[in-house]
Amino acid sequence: MIGITDIAYHLPGKRISNIARKQEFALADNFITEKLGITAVARKNDEQETSDLCVEAARTLFSRATLRPDEVDCVAVVTQNPDGHGLPHTAAVVHAKLELPRHCLTFDIGLGCSGYVTGLSVVAASMEREHLRRGLLFTADPYSKIVDPTDRNTALLFGDAASVTLLSDAPVWQIGRFDFVAATGQRDALSVQADGLLHMNGRAVFDFSATAVPASIRRTAELNGIALAEIDRFVLHQGSRYIVGTIATRLGVRDRTPFDAANYGNTVSSSIPIALARAVAASDRSVLISGFGVGLNVASTLLRR
Amino acid sequence: MVSEAQLRTIIAEAVPTIDAAKLPADVAFADSGIDSLDYAAILLALQERHGLVVPDEDLSRTASIAGILAYAAEHRSDA
Incomplete structure (x- = not known):
């Protein structure tokens, strides 16, 4: 695999x-x-x-x-x-x-x-x-x-x-099953508009992230046959400290959910791999990752080693 | 329908750094140390717990405790 x-x-x-x-x-x-x-x-x-x-x-x-x-x-x-x-x-x-x-x-x-x-x-x-x-x-x-x-x-x-x-085909981390979300009617919440610039409806993105992401993470854990309590680390898209904290608090996993982007910012699709490289301990055996934003979309999976 | 006590509980949970019980009802959240992220969390909790949905175009009417309570009373069937 x-x-x-x-x-x-x-x-x-x-x-x-x-x-x-x-x-x-x-x-x-x-x-x-x-x-x-x-x-x-x-x-x-x-x-x-x-x-x-x-x-x-x-x-x-x-x-x-x-x-x-x-x-x-x-x-x-x-x-x-x-x-x-x-x-x-x-x-x-x-x-x-x-x-x-x-x-x-x-x-x-x-x-x-x-x-x-x-x-x-x-x-x-x-x-x-x-x-x-x-x-x-x-x-x-x-x-x-x-x-x-x-x-x-x-x-x-x-x-x-x-x-x-x-x-x-000689992996350190095995990739588990995925959960995907594609919300309808929210594609303008994060979009580049006619002026060529990014526009963000912060409230819409917050509402979506605070509700859809915890649900996706719960489904991902279930799909992969593991309880949230058994997962060593939750590496979420590093959107902001507040949204990462909100999601982690809703799941009751705040102590296992790092925020690593303080000195470089939200790096969009790079945020999870950078955090995986920097904020996962050598002793961690299972890491649930969840990316969310533009679309508005969510994608989550479980990594095991 | 959300009561003032329920609303103050939501505010206390969303913004633990302020004393929600003493927050003046008619002062705008923005002038009471409640920032845009706190405000978004308050509105989400109102929606999840009490079914009160505030569309973006009505946000100016729900910028204080009194404003939210008046809005909730107007939309009693929703809340």
Whole structure:
């Protein structure tokens, strides 16, 4: 079975301080530190493209010597902000920049915060069907391309980053069964509109996240035959400290649910793999992951090792 | 229908840092230290526990304890 063998990520070094912007948005310190939970957001350089962030993450992965580029037979990039104008697909650009083999299956997945979890399902299924052995699932969605820096709803939330997950037939983490949610009638709650900028109805996103995500997590645990009390860690999409805390409190699992994004922000589909790489203990044997947002969608699954 | 006591309980749970029992009924939440995320949590609890749904276009009418109670009374069949 295909599962997760390794995860690497890239966070650009540049940061924009939210604390320094509190007067601009008339916000209290504790709103930034305790509610958003994000004191700074990571920013790519203006000249960096989405594929460049992926390449940086891949270089970290390849530096560990667990994989050579010529062994890769699948490349998928989860992004809603592809290189250039979106054609060709960013996976093709990443494939070329990394000089990966000619026989690679390459495609993009156009999802937001549920994209990593959904991508695990899609890429693992494709690899198993085609008997591929080593695939790279990238996430890179630099929302700095679409965020209005004067919009108090979004300007302090989103950070730029990329991750790459090595999926292989010699996994460290087994991937369990998935639960998916696609809400109807809420597609405008998080959307890029005619002005080319991201617009967010924060209340709609909060209501959806606080209700649909705990339900999805409960279904996922049941699908995988495990009780919530038996799960070592819950790695949720790092939307904000408040929403992660709200979901965890509703499930009664707050002590096992990390918030890791304080110094780099909500990195959309990269938030879960980055948190998996940084906030899961070596002793953790089971981790439930749940991505939620744009769509509005939820995707959840259980990882075991 | 939600009572004032029930509403104050919801506020106390959503915003544990303030004394909900002493919150003036007619002062806007925003002026009482209740931020937009707290407000969203209060509205969600009203919906889940009392069936009171406040559409976005009516939010200006439910920005205080008195406003919510008046709105709930108007929409008695919902709440």
